[in-house]
Amino acid sequence: MTVQDIVNVLEQKAPFSTAEEWDNVGVLVGDNQASVSAVLVALDVANEVIEQAIEQGVQLIVTHHPIIFDSLKALPSSHPVYRLAAAGIAVLSAHTNADKALGGVNDCLCEMLGLTAVSVAEDGLCRIGRLPFAMSADAFAVHVGNCLGTAVRLRAGDDTIQTVAVCGGSGADLVIPLLAKADAAVTSEVKHHEWLCVPSAKTLLDGGHYATENAITERFAEWLRKALPTLSVSVHKGQAPYTTIEG
Numbered sequence: 001m002t003v004q005d006i007v008n009v010l011e012q013k014a015p016f017s018t019a020e021e022w023d024n025v026g027v028l029v030g031d032n033q034a035s036v037s038a039v040l041v042a043l044d045v046a047n048e049v050i051e052q053a054i055e056q057g058v059q060l061i062v063t064h065h066p067i068i069f070d071s072l073k074a075l076p077s078s079h080p081v082y083r084l085a086a087a088g089i090a091v092l093s094a095h096t097n098a099d100k101a102l103g104g105v106n107d108c109l110c111e112m113l114g115l116t117a118v119s120v121a122e123d124g125l126c127r128i129g130r131l132p133f134a135m136s137a138d139a140f141a142v143h144v145g146n147c148l149g150t151a152v153r154l155r156a157g158d159d160t161i162q163t164v165a166v167c168g169g170s171g172a173d174l175v176i177p178l179l180a181k182a183d184a185a186v187t188s189e190v191k192h193h194e195w196l197c198v199p200s201a202k203t204l205l206d207g208g209h210y211a212t213e214n215a216i217t218e219r220f221a222e223w224l225r226k227a228l229p230t231l232s233v234s235v236h237k238g239q240a241p242y243t244t245i246e247g
Helices: 003-013 047-056 080-087 096-100 105-113 137-148 172-180 209-213 215-227
Strands: 026-029 038-042 060-063 090-093 116-120 127-135 153-155 161-170 184-188 203-206 232-235
Touching (some): 003 060, 003 215, 096 105, 096 161, 105 209, 127 137, 137 184, 215 232
Parallel strands (some): 161 184
């Protein structure tokens, strides 16, 4: 099969035309007609992902985050794009189209948090769902941390929490307005001024970019294995590119 066959699978699940205008998705390195027998799925094209791809002899890396986002003004031999091209490894990225997709990033996050009765927000990206039972802000923070396997940052509100808005990755600007419809919101990379925008009755949690999005790697692999059973698909078992140290 070819890179295009993998593109076709993701196109069915997360149409590339639905990506935000500012985004950069699709085949970002390599040739759509190149032959593929093995794929590695990862959140990002980090150095350890490239090393794994070379070691395993894969022809294509499928990622959520685009390997090329801002314009490239130089391409030294140490650059990931150069290394991949030299090794004959293509890269296919599905970013905001996968955030919006049914079963994509934000639906994965809802599943991890145990939310039910999930609906799509008007922006097409965020989701709003219900916890199986109401809980306090502090209990909800523990719940989120346990579900995502990560430390969380919390601005606790006064209200009991049952309805939750979510946006994996950096989405505070999208989920904070949804607190008009939800008791709490979960996202990541909340900026200082955004914490100050949260109404006193509402709760906002920051679960980190990696932890709120990484589940999409297994979902991509699931989609590919089901559609292309003869394709070898592996998932990079990474971790967040930072550690949290309590003061």
